[in-house]
Amino acid sequence: MGAPVTLDRFILEGQRAHPAATGELSLLLMRLAVAGKRIASELAVADIRRTHGSAGTENVQGEEQKKLDVRANDILVETFDYGGLVSFVASEELEEPHVYRGDATNARYAVLFDPLDGSSNIDVNGTLGTIFSIRPRRDGTEADLLRPGTEQVAAGYILFGPAVLFVYTSGDGAHVFALDPSIGEFLLVRRGIRMPRQGRGYAVNEGRRAGWSDGDRSYVEYLKQRDEPTGRPYSTRYSGSMVGDVHRILGEGGVYLYPADASSGRASGKIRLLYESHPLAFVVEQAGGRASTGTARVLDLAPKKLHDRIPIAIGGPVEIEMYERFTRGVGAAERG
Numbered sequence: 542m543g544a545p546v547t548l549d550r551f552i553l554e555g556q557r558a559h560p561a562a563t564g565e566l567s568l569l570l571m572r573l574a575v576a577g578k579r580i581a582s583e584l585a586v587a588d589i590r591r592t593h594g595s596a597g598t599e600n601v602q603g604e605e606q607k608k609l610d611v612r613a614n615d616i617l618v619e620t621f622d623y624g625g626l627v628s629f630v631a632s633e634e635l636e637e638p639h640v641y642r643g644d645a646t647n648a649r650y651a652v653l654f655d656p657l658d659g660s661s662n663i664d665v666n667g668t669l670g671t672i673f674s675i676r677p678r679r680d681g682t683e684a685d686l687l688r689p690g691t692e693q694v695a696a697g698y699i700l701f702g703p704a705v706l707f708v709y710t711s712g713d714g715a716h717v718f719a720l721d722p723s724i725g726e727f728l729l730v731r732r733g734i735r736m737p738r739q740g741r742g743y744a745v746n747e748g749r750r751a752g753w754s755d756g757d758r759s760y761v762e763y764l765k766q767r768d769e770p771t772g773r774p775y776s777t778r779y780s781g782s783m784v785g786d787v788h789r790i791l792g793e794g795g796v797y798l799y800p801a802d803a804s805s806g807r808a809s810g811k812i813r814l815l816y817e818s819h820p821l822a823f824v825v826e827q828a829g830g831r832a833s834t835g836t837a838r839v840l841d842l843a844p845k846k847l848h849d850r851i852p853i854a855i856g857g858p859v860e861i862e863m864y865e866r867f868t869r870g871v872g873a874a875e876r877g
């Protein structure tokens with residue numbers, strides 16, 4: 542076994558393959574890794590320090606903010622507040638983008654994040670993740686962000702589970718690093734991961750089924766039917782954290798769904814386009830998977846507003862193709 546490949550080494554070696562690179566993106570990714578370690582250490586002692594629980598505030602979508610949502614957001618905002626790498630950041634927890642001043646005014650990048658995805662898992666020591674997306678700064682205004690996900694320069698997530706993982710892509714495959722706590726470094730564990738074309742699990746909150754469309758309902762029923770030649774029935778695997786479920790799917794295949802839900806007034810579903818859907822779609826596509834609303838490729842969509850949501854199905858190509866058929870109303874018919 543050779544020397545372990547640290548995240549920094551991997552990023553710097555990747556940078557050398559792009560002679561025009563300035564090194565700024567590399568520094569930015571390394572800073573995200575440091576922010577991930579800081580958030581991980583806050584999570585590890587949250588029960589002891591009594592930092593679990595509600596912050597007593599709501600985010601722009603009217604959702605309860607936990608103290609650790611706010612803390613993770615603050616850590617990420619602080620992370621880019623020096624060095625002129627990032628012009629502004631936008632966060633699921635902030636109504637407006639946070640603009641950096643001074644040498645950052647003309648910085649090359651904007652960073653978007655969901656500081657702690659899967660908030661309902663915070664108080665029960667369940668899986669959580671920080672999702673990030675890096676985009677080029679254009680005018681330095683919000684309009685820079687109201688653009689398709691294909692413009693992301695890099696994206697990924699830091700997963701807080703039994704191990705802390707850093708998963709990212711800059712368009713050259715998706716790579717997985719695990720934090721070795723004994724040395725405080727992320728080490729490469731999987732380079733250029735490829736997900737299975739078809740899996741055996743599906744992740745969806747079936748408690749909300751009453752508000753789904755007929756297509757969504759019949760697709761999930763289809764997954765549950767027994768039919769060995771087509772690999773069914775699927776098993777339910779829903780953790781309450783999209784990033785945790787998507788990470789499982791990267792390894793095992795399968796599908797995560799958050800459909801439009803008419804019963805709770807979520808006509809566009811729950812999942813944010815910029816902070817969750819675009820970055821996870823970028824990673825999953827790089828691993829051979831797909832992300833779709835049922836009628837459109839997620840990465841092709843541009844939001845009208847910063848906090849727009851979309852219905853999403855994300856996972857293996859076999860599952861997403863079938864989901865699109867059900868959305869068009871032809872899935873059941875084709876099965877005869």
Ligand code: FDP
Pocket residue numbers: 657658659660661662746781782783784811812813817
């Ligand atoms: P959360 O709001 O708890 O941060 O997108 C947000 C998300 O979690 C996903 O991570 C998760 O899959 C989903 O919402 C959970 O929502 P439900 O409670 O409606 O199932």
